[in-house]
Amino acid sequence: xxxxxxxxxxxxxxxxxxxxxxxxxxxxxxxxxxxxxxxxxxxxxxxxxxxxxxxxxxxxxxxxxxxxxxxxxxxxxxxxxxxxxxxxxxxxxxxxxxxxxxxxxxxxxxxxxxxxxxxxxxxxxxxxxxxxxxxxxxxxxxxxxxxxxxxxxxxxxxxxxxxxxxxxxxxxxxxxxxxxxxxxxxxxxxxxxxxxxxxxxxxxxxxxxxxxxxxxxxxxxxxxxxxxxxxxxxxxxxxxxxxxxxxxxxxxxxxxxxxx
Numbered sequence: 001x002x003x004x005x006x007x008x009x010x011x012x013x014x015x016x017x018x019x020x021x022x023x024x025x026x027x028x029x030x031x032x033x034x035x036x037x038x039x040x041x042x043x044x045x046x047x048x049x050x051x052x053x054x055x056x057x058x059x060x061x062x063x064x065x066x067x068x069x070x071x072x073x074x075x076x077x078x079x080x081x082x083x084x085x086x087x088x089x090x091x092x093x094x095x096x097x098x099x100x101x102x103x104x105x106x107x108x109x110x111x112x113x114x115x116x117x118x119x120x121x122x123x124x125x126x127x128x129x130x131x132x133x134x135x136x137x138x139x140x141x142x143x144x145x146x147x148x149x150x151x152x153x154x155x156x157x158x159x160x161x162x163x164x165x166x167x168x169x170x171x172x173x174x175x176x177x178x179x180x181x182x183x184x185x186x187x188x189x190x191x192x193x194x195x196x197x198x199x200x201x202x203x204x205x206x207x208x209x210x211x212x213x214x215x216x217x218x219x220x221x222x223x224x225x226x227x228x229x230x231x232x233x234x235x236x237x238x239x240x241x242x243x244x245x246x247x248x249x250x251x252x253x254x255x256x257x258x259x260x
Contacts, residue, residue, distance in 0.1 A: 016034075019033075024080065024099060024100055025096075029077060029078070029100055029104065030085045032075070032076055033075045034075075036071055043119065044074070044075055044108055044117070046130075048097070048121070052169055053124075053171070054078050055084075066248065067251075070248055071252070080092060091173060093175050094158075095184070098132050098185075119148040120133060120147060121151075122150075122151055122152070123152040124206065124232065127154025128151075134195075135191070146254060148251055149195045150195075150198065152234065153200055153206045154188075154214060159180070191218070192217070193220050194220075196247065197224045199224065200230030211224060221254075223250070225243075227239050
């Protein structure tokens with residue numbers, strides 16, 4: 001599946017970065033892997049961006065800086081139809097995003113610098129996709145280790161999306177509107193284990209009730225963290241750093257068996 005990769009020293013202290021290039025459905029999937037410098041066989045967190053965003057959005061660059069020093073690799077990537085990946089935003093759907101995440105997970109499972117333990121973190125629609133990916137991959141890991149998930153301001157259902165503008169800037173295309181209208185992937189899956197839900201209480205895009213619904217839907221080992229005053233994008237750096245610290249601790253607990 002890899003279409004080619006290269007390794008180079010990254011700008012982040014204590015980390016190296018590696019380009020990721022995969023072919024999914026005949027189209028390029030572009031990503032970047034941040035690895036703890038000098039470490040071998042480490043767990044990895046896959047970051048899923050939301051609509052209108054990309055792997056190069058500030059939140060994911062920050063994750064690439066802060067997770068490797070805690071012994072966690074971070075893979076950020078562009079869904080097809082976004083950023084450097086191939087495909088058209090008009091054709092991107094929840095299903096295509098799930099396929100992209102699954103392809104990247106499969107690729108990273110056999111990466112020589114990783115140990116096969118993988119987690120998912122997603123913001124907004126990226127968190128929704130992470131939930132669906134985890135639900136579909138229950139028990140997939142040969143190690144038997146759970147796939148922990150962290151969501152930042154993710155919706156519990158998508159019924160309101162078709163009312164949003166269809167445009168490349170918003171990331172909502174006609175194929176996704178059609179997908180939602182059929183009811184496919186229109187609601188978050190139930191029973192996802194090892195889930196941390198982070199929800200801004202001042203989220204102007206995804207109301208806080210969605211975070212509570214995701215918590216209620218979750219399976220074993222679940223936690224809900226409400227951030228007072230935090231908006232959808234976690235624009236205030238103090239809110240963003242709080243979300244990052246909570247996420248890092250949760251992911252390290254399940255991927256490494258200890259707090260970061």
